[in-house]
Amino acid sequence: MIRNAQFLNTAExxxxxxxxxxxxxxVQKNTLKDGDSLVLDFQEHLVGFVTLSLSFEGSHPDAPAWIELxxxxxxxxxxxxxxxxNGWVSKSWxxxxxxxxxxxxxxxKLSRRYAFRYLKLTVLGISSKYxxxxxxxxxxxxxSANDADLKPYQTQDRELSTIDRIACRTLHDCMQDVFEDGPKRDRRLWIGDLRLQALANTQTYRRFDLVRRCLYLFAGSxxxxxxxxxxxxxxxEIEADDTAMFDYSLLFVPTLWDYYEATGDRETLSELWPVAYRQIGLARDAFDASGLVRDSNVLGWxxxxxxLQLNKQTSAQGTYLYCLKAAKQIAETLEDTKLAAQIEADYAQKRDAALRYLFxxxxxxFVSGKDRQVSVASQVWMILGGVSDDAQILFRAKDTDGVIGMVTPYMYHHYVQALIDTGRREDALNTLRAYWGGMANEGADTFWELYNPENPNESPYGGTIVLSYCHAWSCAPAYFLRKYYTE
Amino acid sequence: MIRNAQFLNTAExxxxxxxxxxxxxxVQKNTLKDGDSLVLDFQEHLVGFVTLSLSFEGSHPDAPAWIELxxxxxxxxxxxxxxxxNGWVSKSWxxxxxxxxxxxxxxxKLSRRYAFRYLKLTVLGISSKYxxxxxxxxxxxxxSANDADLKPYQTQDRELSTIDRIACRTLHDCMQDVFEDGPKRDRRLWIGDLRLQALANTQTYRRFDLVRRCLYLFAGSxxxxxxxxxxxxxxxEIEADDTAMFDYSLLFVPTLWDYYEATGDRETLSELWPVAYRQIGLARDAFDASGLVRDSNVLGWxxxxxxLQLNKQTSAQGTYLYCLKAAKQIAETLEDTKLAAQIEADYAQKRDAALRYLFxxxxxxFVSGKDRQVSVASQVWMILGGVSDDAQILFRAKDTDGVIGMVTPYMYHHYVQALIDTGRREDALNTLRAYWGGMANEGADTFWELYNPENPNESPYGGTIVLSYCHAWSCAPAYFLRKYYTE
Incomplete structure (x- = not known):
């Protein structure tokens, strides 16, 4: 890993x-003997530090109280x-x-920070004397979100109002020193989450300093x-994870562009552009001569x-194209016409390859990989990458036998964007209602890391107890509703 | 409960x-993955506060480490x-x-104080990345004991030297803000333990200020x-337990007398004498007209x-007489000859009753209770109370079918004293060697709350895990060896 002290200082x-x-x-029924437990409801999802005030009834305590929280x-x-x-995500979470x-x-005073609405106390051991x-x-x-900065979302539609409120709270509780992915788990800065948070932030809390900080953190390590x-x-201290993924590295580019569009902060744009453009240069090595990104069996490439069943080749191709579009806009903004033209040419070649080999x-x-897998993700990224503007590919894919569907709110975000980009605002809104509204109907205070409408308690981690129920990449409605569905 | 502010201020x-x-x-093999554990040996029994310095090997930790200590x-x-x-002593200990x-x-930095030699760390949850x-x-x-104040015990006998060393360490580790009974459990000031600790303290660390403090604490609440x-x-803050026992309240009297004998502190003697004498007045109510203490079925009277099988009547009678002897000495020292004469008369009546009804x-x-139970304890207290000076009653009792034997080092202490008081110094020393030496042979670093030479892991609490293995009432050898067996 290398560190850029100047960037890290700016982030700091x-x-x-x-x-x-x-x-x-x-606190109501509050007197507990050995084995008793008590569930406290804080009435809202919180991220913070808990203090308990404990006393006793009976004789002077003659042994400690051993309490599980x-x-x-x-x-x-x-x-x-x-x-x-015994799932593969550590139970330490x-x-x-x-x-x-x-x-x-x-x-x-508990020293650790928790993300929670409910606190259960169980007396594991206490003396019978008290x-x-x-x-x-x-x-x-x-x-780090300021409640006062959040303008109300103007709608008469109570369902949308609820969905917006939950989405804003999700974003709010993930906004800490950085845009965290989940304040329960993993509590750090992921580029995939950051991009969606930054979009929602523009429509809500508008803490662009925090977005700027996060961009500099990525660039600085x-x-x-x-x-x-x-x-x-x-x-x-600040340190990059030793994990990189093809799409995540590239998505730094549109994240930088979105930030510039929202703020006009040309200083940051020009300072971080070399770092951003470097991602494109690195990604280019993954393409073959025909202009197709090489498929990979490496888990998480x-x-x-x-x-895990999803073949990523076509999505990767679409993500590259999507990021090239942002790169071209940056190059033009910074008046590097020569580079803009190169990007344009690259874009045309990779788009042609997609049309020729992946459709x-x-x-x-669109299909993906040597087994020509049909997935919703492939269609979404072909649309976002500008290869297609036809919503029918989404619907056709969904109707295909054995189609690989969507799992995360992160993927659903891009699906909604693809519907909007192809003029299907009503379908997009229905998706927001069905998917995020589905979580709301399950009593969500904040939106979840994972949600399968057909199996609300599913977890790819082997247990819901390690799941994050306030997860940044699920804050999409705060962005979509406020940007596209205002009255 | 009543508080005497003046006494408590003196204690403070x-x-x-x-x-x-x-x-x-x-620390040797020190790199742990999920499920691994490590036992650290501090080489000696300690009471104190633990600090761990932890780092990692592998990738940057991407999840907390969940560790059991x-x-x-x-x-x-x-x-x-x-x-x-699932014993009746709270597992919170x-x-x-x-x-x-x-x-x-x-x-x-762990905030709680522990009494231990060994620390076992077990990784309950960690990420596979580090x-x-x-x-x-x-x-x-x-x-509160000063190591520099402890003079070496002069002996060529290695066994006795070892026993003395362990006893001194036991006392040392129980000497904190007060003379604690056990620094693991119960971590407070008991009169029964205090009396034996004060005796050992006189022969060892000589922190008479701490004895004085403890006397004032008892008198103050x-x-x-x-x-x-x-x-x-x-x-x-200082508060008396809502438990009182016939013998424990009375034993305040000889504890005060022993303190005066060791220090000559007449101020404390005269100030606390009314409190001490009050215990005798209260105990007197428990006697019937014939001068016998009334037996009781109340557990722990x-x-x-x-x-639990031991009938306490005769031991209680002996304890009362033992305490009267100290009371008489105090009255004489304070030149209250009238009171001394009253005590003398009371003593004679109770002693006569014991001889008449209990032998x-x-x-x-001597026998005890309506079932005329034979126990070692009854003989010991008849000797300590001055009713008998014949060691044969100890031996005869021990040889009696169904005799109720001794369980605690506290009781063994009094047995050793009874042997010494009847001129059986060799038997007393053999008892020290057999009983405390037995614990030493089991590898004790400090002497235990309980020890049954025939079943070293016995526990009346339903599990040895709550037992205190550094327990004040087991520090007897530091007193006996240094007082009676110096070369």
Whole structure:
């Protein structure tokens, strides 16, 4: 990894001071003996630091109280057996603590930050001479989003109003020192999430300093060859993850362009353009002579969606084209006409290759990989990449036997954008209602990392207990509704 | 409970500043993946605060490390299944924590105090991208005992030297803000333990200010009727336990007398004498007209030993007489000859009653309760109370079918004293060798709360994991060896 001290200093200069707000849970039946438990409801999704005020009833405590604390974004998480979770995401992410309280009364300030609405206390061990009394439970909620900056979304449609509110809260709770992907897990800066957050931010909290900071963080810590990492760790200090993905590195380009479009900050645009353009140069090596991106069996070579069956070749081709469009606009803005022309030529070649080799004329859809797989993702990225402007390829793909569907809200975001880009605003809105509205109907306070309308509790990680139920890449409605569906 | 502010202020004035000493564990194989564990050996029994220095090997940590920490005074404790412990002492006493470490490197300062020699770390959850590395483990050991104040015990006998060393360390590690009973559990001031600690302290560390403090603590927080509680809580503030026992309240009297004998501090003697004498007045109510203490079925009315089958009547009678002897000496010292004469008369009546009603001439031993139970304890207290000076009653009792034997080192202490008081120094020394030497042979670093030479892992609490293996009432050899067996 290489570090660019100047970029990192700029990022540091824009590190936000977090807003803090104290929220108390209602505590009712609050006297607990050995084995008892109590669920506190903070009434809203929070990211913050919890303080418990504990006392006792009965004789002077003659032994510590041993208490388990479990934090949950959804109440359903409490019904899962933590012991038996054995998925591949580390169980260290499960938000649970076991503490001993040695003296009473006691103010217990937990040092870690939690993302949660519910807190369950269970007495694992206590003396029979006294009972634990929970006097008060408070959370100091933190976010770099300013509630006062959020204008109401003007609509008479209560469903859309609800979806917008939940999406804004999702974004709000992910806005910390950086745009985190999920404040429960993984709590860091991913380029895929950042791009969608930045779009939603433009329509909502407009903390462009935070977007700028994140762009400089990615630019400030890269692979030796200049490739942007898929994610940045911010603690204990800034360091790029040793993971890079074809699409994620490229998506730095439109993220930079979107930022410029929203702010007109030419200084940042010109300063980071070499880093951004480097991603295109690196990606170009992945193409063969015919202008097609080479397919790969390497797991995670290109993200696109959380789906191990999905062949990524066509999506990767579309993502490259999508990013070239942004690159061309940047080159033109910075008045590098020669480079703009080169990008244009590159774009034309790669677009032609896509049309020639990836479109199955008989099926009327784009296919991917040597097995000519049909997926929704491939059509979406062919549209976003400007290879097609025909929404029918989306519908035809969906109707294909054995089609590979969508898994993540991240993929659904791009599907909605593809519908809008092909003039299908009504279909796009229906998708927002069906997909994000579906989570709202399940009682979501914030939108989830994963949602399958046909199986709401599905998890690719082997257990829902490690899932993030406030996840940045799910904040799309705050962007789409406010940008395309205002009254 | 009533509080005497003046007494409590005096106690506060003698609150010790603890000595601190840093001890490091040798860390060898120290790189742990999911499920791995590591036992660190600090080479000696410690009471203190632990700091871990943790780092990692591999990729940048992308998930917290979830670590279980188990502290043990004896390595054997690790073989016990914590989950299945269901004894009546709260499992909240088990010294174990589960912590999450979110960033690396990390200095983890644990806030609680532990009593331990061994620390076991187990990785409960970690990402596969990195491994936990234990760089360093330190304990800041605390005690109000000053090592420099301890004179070596002069002997050529290696066994006795070892027993003395372990006993001194036991006392040392129990000497904190007060004379604690056990630094693992219960971590408070019990009168039964205090008396034996004060005796050992006189022969070793000679921190008489700490004894004085403890006497004032007992006197400063009592039951409404003036009865001394069995124990004092010191956190979060001084408060008497709502438990009192016949013998424990009375034993305040000889504890005060022993303190005066060791220090000549007449101020404390005269100031606390009314409180001490009040215990005798209260105990007197428990006697019937014939001068016999009334037996009771109430569990724990009189402690004597940790033995539910033991009938306490005769031991209680002996304890009362033992305490009257000290009371008489105090009255004489304070030149209250009238009171001294009253005590003398009371003593004579109670002693006569014991001889008349409690001695079984046929068996040649003292018996206790309506079932005329034969126990070692009854003989011991008849000797300590001055009713008998014949060691044969001890031996005859031991040889009696169905005799109730001794369970705790506390009871063994009194047995050794009874042997010495009846001129059986050789037998007393053999008992020290057999009983405390037995623990030493089991690898004790400090002497235990409980030890049954015939079943070293026995626990009346339903599991050894809650046992205290550094327990004040087991420090007897430091007293006996240095007082009676110096070369």
């Amino acid at each position: 200069a824009f590190k936000p001071i977090l807003n803090r707000r104290t929220v108390s849970a209602q 479990q934090f949950a974004e959804r109440k359903q998480e409490f019904s899962e057996d933590v012991q038996s979770y 499960i938000q649970q603590e076991r503490i001993h309280v040695d003296t009473f009364p006691s103010i217990v 009972r634990l009394k929970v006097e008060e439970a408070q959370c100091e909620a933190v976010s 890269t692979f030796e060859n200049g490739q942007i990492s898929a994610a940045i760790f911010t603690e204990p 290109c993200f696109t969606d959380w789906n 199955d004329a008989k099926k009327g859809v | 004035a003698f609150k010790p500043i603890l000595n601190r000493r840093t001890v490091s564990a040798q 188990q502290f043990a005074e004896r390595k054997q404790e690790f073989s016990e299944d914590v989950q299945s412990y 088990i010294q174990q924590e589960r912590i999450h470490v979110d960033t690396f490197p990390s200095i983890v 491994r936990l590395k234990v760089e360093e483990a330190q304990c800041e050991a605390v005690s 009592t039951f409404e009727n003036g009865q001394i509680s069995a124990a004092i809580f010191t956190e979060p 009189c402690f004597t030993d940790w033995n 079984d001439a046929k068996k040649g031993v």
